[in-house]
Amino acid sequence: MTTVMSRRPGARPVGRPGRAGFPQLLHAEWTKWRTVRRWGVTLLGAVLVTVLVSLFSALSSTAETARGGGPPGPTDADGRPVRDAFSFAHRTLTGDGSITARVSVPAATGSGATAEWAKAGVLVKESTRPGADYAALMLTARHGVRLQSGFTRDVAGSTVSPGDSRLLRLTREGPKVTGYESADGRDWKKVGTVDLDGPDSTGRAPHAVAAGFFVASPDIQSREREFGSASIDQRPSASAARFEQVRLDGRAAPAAWQHTDVGGDPARDPGELRSTENKGNEKTEKTEKSRANTGSAFTLSGSGDIGPAPPPNDLAVMVLDGAQLGLVLIAALGVLFVTAEYRRGMIRTTFALSPRRGRVLAAKAVVIGAVSFAAGLVAAFTAYLVSAPRLRGDDKPPIFGDIALGDGPMLRAVIGTAAVLALIAVLALGLGALLRSTAAAITVVVVVFVLPLILLSTLPLDLAHAVQRLTPVAGFAIQNTLPRYDQVATVCLPEEGCYPQGPWTGLATLAAYAAVVLGAAVWRLRRRDV
Incomplete structure (x- = not known):
C-alpha cells in the first residue's frame, strides 16, 4: 500500500486510518497484561489475601462483639433501634x-x-x-x-x-x-x-x-x-x-x-x-x-x-477489612505494569510504535484499572459472603442494624471497595511512570497507604481524622455504612473503621490523588527521554 507523505516540514506520515487509535492501544496493553502469567497470579493472590484476611477478622471477633450482647432496646415503627x-x-x-x-x-x-x-x-x-x-x-x-x-x-x-x-x-x-x-x-x-x-x-x-x-x-x-x-x-x-x-x-x-x-x-x-x-x-x-x-x-x-440509636459496629467495614492488605499486591501490579518495560528497555519500542505517550499511559491506566476493579469486585463480594454469616451468627443482631447485601449502603461499600482498589492501581501506575523504579514506587505506596492505616490508632484523634480526610486513605470511607445523625454525640474512632467525612467525599479524594499523579506522569513522559 502506498503511504502518502505530507510535503509540509515536520509532518508525520499518514498510514492506515485508525492504526494508532486508542482502541488499538487498549488491545496492545491488554495483550501485554494477559501474556505475563505472574501478573495474573499476583492478582489472584490479591483476591485471596482480601478474602482470607476478612474471614480471619470475622472469626477472631468475640461472640460478645459479634452478637451485640445485652437485651434489645426499643424500636420505632419501622423496627429500627x-x-x-x-x-x-x-x-x-x-x-x-x-x-x-x-x-x-x-x-x-x-x-x-x-x-x-x-x-x-x-x-x-x-x-x-x-x-x-x-x-x-x-x-x-x-x-x-x-x-x-x-x-x-x-x-x-x-x-x-x-x-x-x-x-x-x-x-x-x-x-x-x-x-x-x-x-x-x-x-x-x-x-x-x-x-x-x-x-x-x-x-x-x-x-x-x-x-x-x-x-x-x-x-x-x-x-x-x-x-x-x-x-x-x-x-x-x-x-x-x-x-x-x-x-x-x-x-x-x-x-x-x-x-x-x-x-x-x-x-x-x-x-x-x-x-x-x-x-x-x-x-x-x-x-x-x-x-x-x-x-x-x-x-x-x-x-x-x-x-x-445507630449500631456501634459497621458490618461492611468488618467484612471488607482484608482490602487494606490486598491493596499492597494491587499497587505492586500497577507499578510493575510500567516499570517492567523500563527495566527491560521495551518502553522504547512501545513509544516508537505509539509516539503519543500520554495516550499510551492512559491506555495502561484503563487496563490496570479495569482488571483491578474486576478482581476487587470478586474479592469484596466473596469476602462479604464468607464473613458476614460468621459475624451475624444464627441471628441478625441489632449491633449491625438491618442491612443486607442487597441494600444500597452495603452495595455501595462492596462496589466502592473495588473502585478503591482500581484507583490505587492507577495511582501506583502513575508513581511507577514518575519514578521509573519498582522499589521506589512500591515504597511510596507503602508510606502513603499502609503506614497511615497502621498508625491511625496511635495518633491523637484530631490528627488521625486529618490524615483520614487529607491523604489517599480517605478512599476507604466508601466502606462506611452506618447512618450519622448530627443530633447524636458520638466518637468516631479510626481503629473501628470510622471516617469523619462522607463515603463519596472520601472516594473523590482518592480519585483526585490518582488523577494528579497520573497527570504528572503524563507531563513528565512528554518532556523527558525514555
Whole structure:
C-alpha cells in the first residue's frame, strides 16, 4: 500500500486510518497484561489475601462483639433501634390543640457536667410507650432550638445562649404538628412542620396523644487513647430545666399534669417534677413524681435520651477489612505494569510504535484499572459472603442494624471497595511512570497507604481524622455504612473503621490523588527521554 507523505516540514506520515487509535492501544496493553502469567497470579493472590484476611477478622471477633450482647432496646415503627428514655410531664390531648411553655436552657443537676445534647422543651407523642412516634420542639445545651421527630429528623431553629429561655409552641392540626418559637411572646417564628401519623396498636392513626413538656440528658462520653488502643468512658448525666407559662389548649383530660419516666432505667435516679406556686411574695416548690400537678410553672429534671440509636459496629467495614492488605499486591501490579518495560528497555519500542505517550499511559491506566476493579469486585463480594454469616451468627443482631447485601449502603461499600482498589492501581501506575523504579514506587505506596492505616490508632484523634480526610486513605470511607445523625454525640474512632467525612467525599479524594499523579506522569513522559 502506498503511504502518502505530507510535503509540509515536520509532518508525520499518514498510514492506515485508525492504526494508532486508542482502541488499538487498549488491545496492545491488554495483550501485554494477559501474556505475563505472574501478573495474573499476583492478582489472584490479591483476591485471596482480601478474602482470607476478612474471614480471619470475622472469626477472631468475640461472640460478645459479634452478637451485640445485652437485651434489645426499643424500636420505632419501622423496627429500627432507638433511644427513648426521658422525663415527661403530660396530659392527654384529644383532637387538635397546642402546647406552649417558656423553657430555659437545660443545665446539669448537682456538680456534674451538662451533656452536649441535653434537651428540654414541649412534646407531642402518640403514647408514653417507648418507641412511639413523636414531635418535640426543644432547647438544647449547646445547639440552640431544634425541632425533632421520628427519632431521626432534626431541624435547627435559632441559637440560644446558656441561661436564656424561649417560648416554644407545638400546634397539632390533624396529622401535622408545627413548631414555633418566640423570644417575647409577640413575634413568633415557624421552625418547621412534621407529620405525626404513625399507626397505633389497632393499625389506625391515633386520635388522642400525650402532650406536655420534657427533659432528657444523654450519656456523656469521654475517650482515652494509648498506643494501639482506645477506651471510651460513658457515664449517665442528669439535667433540669424551668418551664413557665405552661398552657395546653384543646380538648385535654385529665385537667392535671401526670409525670412519667418514659423508658425509665431502674439503675438511674428517676426524674422529678416540681411545681412553683406564687403565694404573696413567697414561692414554694412541691415535688410531684407520679401524682397530678395543676400549676403553670415547673422545674423538671431527668436523664436518658430521645433520638436514633445507630449500631456501634459497621458490618461492611468488618467484612471488607482484608482490602487494606490486598491493596499492597494491587499497587505492586500497577507499578510493575510500567516499570517492567523500563527495566527491560521495551518502553522504547512501545513509544516508537505509539509516539503519543500520554495516550499510551492512559491506555495502561484503563487496563490496570479495569482488571483491578474486576478482581476487587470478586474479592469484596466473596469476602462479604464468607464473613458476614460468621459475624451475624444464627441471628441478625441489632449491633449491625438491618442491612443486607442487597441494600444500597452495603452495595455501595462492596462496589466502592473495588473502585478503591482500581484507583490505587492507577495511582501506583502513575508513581511507577514518575519514578521509573519498582522499589521506589512500591515504597511510596507503602508510606502513603499502609503506614497511615497502621498508625491511625496511635495518633491523637484530631490528627488521625486529618490524615483520614487529607491523604489517599480517605478512599476507604466508601466502606462506611452506618447512618450519622448530627443530633447524636458520638466518637468516631479510626481503629473501628470510622471516617469523619462522607463515603463519596472520601472516594473523590482518592480519585483526585490518582488523577494528579497520573497527570504528572503524563507531563513528565512528554518532556523527558525514555
